Amino acid sequence: MLKLLSLLYLTILGHVYEVSTSEHLSSNEDRLRATGQCSLAYKCPPLDTRNNPHEKYSNPNNRHGYIHCSNGIAYCKDCAPTHPGTPSLVWDDVKKRCEWTVECTATATSEWTACSKLCDGGIKQRTVTCSYLGSPISCNKCTNRSETEIEVCNSLSCPKCTRDIDIGLLLDSSTSIEEWDVVANAAAEFVEVMQKQQDVVMKFGIVIFATIPKIVKHFSDPITADEIRKLPRITGNTETGSGLIKMKQDIFNVAYGDRPSVRNVVVVFTDGQSTKQQTTLDAARTLKNANVEIYSVGVEGANVDELNQMSSSDRHVFYTNKIRDLTTALYETLKAICPGTQD
Numbered sequence: 001m002l003k004l005l006s007l008l009y010l011t012i013l014g015h016v017y018e019v020s021t022s023e024h025l026s027s028n029e030d031r032l033r034a035t036g037q038c039s040l041a042y043k044c045p046p047l048d049t050r051n052n053p054h055e056k057y058s059n060p061n062n063r064h065g066y067i068h069c070s071n072g073i074a075y076c077k078d079c080a081p082t083h084p085g086t087p088s089l090v091w092d093d094v095k096k097r098c099e100w101t102v103e104c105t106a107t108a109t110s111e112w113t114a115c116s117k118l119c120d121g122g123i124k125q126r127t128v129t130c131s132y133l134g135s136p137i138s139c140n141k142c143t144n145r146s147e148t149e150i151e152v153c154n155s156l157s158c159p160k161c162t163r164d165i166d167i168g169l170l171l172d173s174s175t176s177i178e179e180w181d182v183v184a185n186a187a188a189e190f191v192e193v194m195q196k197q198q199d200v201v202m203k204f205g206i207v208i209f210a211t212i213p214k215i216v217k218h219f220s221d222p223i224t225a226d227e228i229r230k231l232p233r234i235t236g237n238t239e240t241g242s243g244l245i246k247m248k249q250d251i252f253n254v255a256y257g258d259r260p261s262v263r264n265v266v267v268v269f270t271d272g273q274s275t276k277q278q279t280t281l282d283a284a285r286t287l288k289n290a291n292v293e294i295y296s297v298g299v300e301g302a303n304v305d306e307l308n309q310m311s312s313s314d315r316h317v318f319y320t321n322k323i324r325d326l327t328t329a330l331y332e333t334l335k336a337i338c339p340g341t342q343d
Helices: 180-195 225-229 240-251 277-289 304-310 323-337
Strands: 006-012 015-021 032-034 056-058 064-070 073-079 089-097 105-108 122-132 135-137 148-153 165-172 202-209 214-217 263-270 292-299 317-320
Touching: 165 180, 165 240, 180 202, 180 225, 180 263, 180 323, 202 240, 214 240, 240 263, 240 277, 263 304, 263 323, 277 292, 277 304, 292 304, 292 323, 304 317, 317 323
Parallel strands: 165 202, 165 263, 263 292, 292 317
Antiparallel strands: 006 015, 015 032, 056 064, 064 073, 073 089, 105 122, 122 135, 122 148, 202 214
């Protein structure tokens, strides 16, 4: 039904009132605009709509009125100057959001995200729902609450490197990796930290692997952290050995930008046992014999024994039970690669 609105102007003892009515609204919800002495130039005070939904208040001119709160909007209802035979209640046409908060209980509905940075202070987030006295409530009506909780993480200072390094990143992209974006973001953060090192030059070669390895960047190619975050994944078996062979042949090769006089390092990210373990160990041995240091970062499901044998030593192995804690393991890897001055 269409709303039928009409305006009625009343002149009472020199005061003009503009009355708005609607057949959809009860008389208690009709809003009237007042001019003259009844003009409302003040704001609705804070109110507790749960425990006292029709809270009485006194306005600055000591005229008494009431607040009605509906659907999160506060309506101020004020008393006009009272004279015999004149209307006494006038609705203000100014709406204001209810100003009340309560102490709520928050319940997490997601896990913490991976930390946004490896070091120097990042953030992690999770979503929550709120309740008050056992009933669901919007978190924006709770004291110091929102539907997203944010926490500072990885606040330790980033390690300082004192030597140039050529670093090969070997990233497991096999089917068992459930959150490829976490791996890509962590690798991007690793590169970003290394690229910010002062007075040294870091170069990166990147290979992703599953059943078949794929070269992403040679040492001679420029690379940015944003490019790494956007790396498309490939799926298949965990052929770590094939990835290591590709590293030796096409990354640590002077024809593709490897610097013979510079320290060479490989960092392997993996979450599983390689499909062909002996191939993996043989390929790792070939790299180590060529003076390439191998660091391994294992996440949930990785074979720690294999990581120890593949790496240059057991001090080159880092492990985390949760893939979203990968940045923490990478920070420890950074410290091992660059054990220089720490703040």
